[in-house]
Amino acid sequence: MLHDMHTIIGDAIKEATGTDDPLLTDGGEHADLASTIAFSLAKQKKQAPVKLAQELAGDLKKNPALAEIAIEAKGPYINFVFGRDYVSNAVRAAVQPGYGNLQKKAVRVVLEHTSANPNGPLHVGHIRNSIIGDTLARAFIKAGYSLEVQYYVNDMGRQIAIVVWGFDNLDSAQREGEKEDAHIARVYIAANQEIQKDESITQQVNLLMQLIENGDPATVRKFRREVSRCLDGFKVTMKDLNVAHDRFVWESDFIRNGNTERIINKLKRMPQARDDETLALDLSEFDFENPYVIRRSDGTSVYAARDLAYHAWKAANFDRVIDVLGADHKLIGAQLQCTMKILGEKVPEIVHFEFVSLPEGSMSTRAGKFVSADDLITEIRKRAFEEVTARRPELDEDTRKSIAQSVGLAAIRYDIVKVSPEKSTVFDWKEALDFERQSGPYIQYAHARACSILEKAGTFPVCFELETEQEILLAKKIAKFPQVIENVVFELRPHILAIYARELADTFNTFYHYEPVLKSEGEVRNRRLTLVKALQNTLKESLETLGIDAIHSM
RNA sequence: GGGCGAGUGGCUUAGCCCGGACAUAGCGUCAGCCUCCUAAGCUGAACGCCGGGGGUUCAAAUCCCCCCUCGCCCGCCA
Structure with missing residues (x-):
């Protein structure tokens, strides 16, 4: 409706002046729409803008397409006030159920949000992601898109290895009434304290990392158990926040199904590939200073490789790929986009949001400094x-x-x-x-x-x-x-x-x-x-x- | 050191992409409004060199350049 008015008035101005931009803006308290075109015409025609605005307003008033609209030149501005039909049509539309639903679109969108590491409860920073993501999701549905909302589960990270080490080595029994994700945070924080005291523990964590990458069944079971428990806690929180996901996608699945290996092989053949000890991409031509490491010297994949596999999978199954990510992901997000582009894949659209901190400083799950x-x-x-x-x-x-x-x-x-x-x-x-x-x-x-x-x-x-x-x-x-x-x-x-x-x-x-x-x-x-x-x-x-x-x- | 983002009345904040008419609103302050449809509300007042400095333009909070302050990032972590 508003859009229609914009078009009708814009076209009329273009027709009357021969310019291709009617310079329409919101009229604020003066009008519903206003045009500042008289300023630019003044320059062309070397005449006073006030005079031109008046002349143009006079011409527009004669246009039958604008019969319903009150047109008035006020100084150099041309003001448009919509008439009764506009108002009554608006109310007529607005009493209908589903008002604001836009035309259905044959576009499949995948929206990823939250995707917090499962090493402790969601805190007030994470839920900024959830709420931005969930609100966008609702808006996309209202706007007529077909949508799937995903949570990417980082189930093979170093933090999870630390959690698992904690469960294996520390006093880790769940307390009476303790929520799963809070329990995991407690063990994670305690394990990090132990690591601070004793550096040799890092070796044990590294061992767990190798075992998980190689698919050692017992290790996989342990990782999966703790990650699942943490997610169970997240799901309760998200339900309380009225935030919903359609699918939880596990990072490790992209190792298991061979997608990560496939994308690494593809990346190897790129002109930007540097396959020495590690496999990395040289993205300096795109202004990324540091090499984008894909595979470690011991042959295991890094997060970036699995993330590329995940995004390639999304690109293959959806028309638009949207990620909601924190400001700390700006650089890696840009590297991911750049890499997807040179691979000839659909480039994800990334919505970034800046950090939420506490009055006393940044939040940290590891340090136990957060408001859950x-x-x-x-x-x-x-x-x-x-x-x-x-x-x-x-x-x-x-x-x-x-x-x-x-x-x-x-x-x-x-x-x-x-x-x-x-x-x-x-x-x-x-x-x-x-x-x-x-x-x-x-x-x-x-x-x-x-x-x-x-x-x-x-x-x-x-x-x-x-x-x-x-x-x-x-x-x-x-x-x-x-x-x-x-x-x-x-x-x-x-x-x-x-x-x-x-x-x-x-x-x-x-x-x-x-x-x-x-x-x-x-x-x-x-x-x-x-x-x-x-x-x-x-x-x-x-x-x-x-x-x-x-x-x-x- | 480099990159990205932010800086708008005492505090929080909209507008910035796409330059235009007295810069949006709230909190707080002050003065009012419940025999009246829910006062989680409303009306009015005071409070602004839109971080600083240059530039472009008829016109700059908005565009360009430099500087300052704050946040984030710059791993064979995720």
Whole structure:
């Protein structure tokens, strides 16, 4: 809709001026769309931009295609304000279930996210990956793509060898009520402390690494057991965060199925290959200083080789390959992309996000310095329950618990997804536990408020003819939703949706303040109820795409 | 040392790709609003050399160059 207006107006300007870019921008408070084309025409024609804007506005007004649009030159700007049809069509679309769903696309997308090493619980840094990834996944589905979400399980890393060494050599019994991933972290941290004290342990870890690479059955069993247990813990955390994967892909499978060997053989024949003691690629022509090592001198593969095999497999089975990775993977991500390109394979698109740290510094699983996602979830549910109990003492405990769970989830997911990924952040308990303004619960509250109005109203005849300034403001904000979904998947930036949802709630709260709905009468009441229905549905679709429950009461 | 990212009122943050009309919002501060549809809300005020310096342009938070500060990376780890 908004996109259509852009096209119609843009074409009209191009036709009237003969330029190929109508220089349309958002009109902000002045208009729905505005063109600054008069500035560039001024240069060409050597005339004043104000005069040209006026002339052009006059010409455009005569264009029958723009009959519904109010056109006015204000100084050098040409402002376009959409008419009643635009507004009523927007509301008509927005009351429909699934509003914002875009046309189905015959494009298969594979999205990898989280993929944390299974050596300890997910912490508040990992879940930035999960939440960005899961929100993108939801947006892709809404945008009509066929999607598979994968978790790449790094099950043959050095950290896992350290975990296994710990289980073999230290006091490692699981404690009463201890979650699997927390248990593994405890053993991993203890094992690292032992390594610090006694360097000879490193030799034993190296031995485990060789055994796993060679497929020694007993070692494989041990690795797999601990990794699986850790993943079981992750799955509980991710379920609590409403984050879902379709498939867990194990790194070691790419050794077992021969894909790693195959890609190494292919890489050997590349002109960039340097096959001395190690096999490495010289990517200096692409501005990568260091050699990209693929195979060790002892003949075993490194992570990069298995990752290339994994990505080649994804490239063969999907049309688009998207990875969500932390900023620490920028260099290796770029090397991977570069290598895939020279192999003639589909190049993965990588979404990077910057680090989450603690006020006291970087997080480290090995050093036991982290805030686990589970602790955050527990704490936030507790706080949310207190809040719900204070606000709604009349509700029974189960209902309050259920609301608290949804509110807690909203607070966590929104707090993380609202920040643009290129900002590094410092985890702050106070902000994470805030349920007011610019928070997930704030948006849920606006939705619940709309639900409450609709419930009290019962049935009503729909009316799409809006009148007042506040009504039209809200309807125009609602109208932007499909374009927001489009932008999220195009730019791979889910925080755009987070910002939009908050602004939509803001707009509704202002509307709510100025325009009585239930207390108005006749047509006014009907059109406002219709608008509230459209708003409620748009908020619901927005929240659900953000992975947040659109609860009806809170 | 090199590469990448960030720097926007006291704090957090949008806008930057694609340059335009008084820079977005929240927290905090101050002044108000619950006999009225859920106050997890609303209205108003104060608070800004958009890190610094050059440049391009009719026009720069946005583009280019230099510098400063912070984060991340530069392994035969993953």
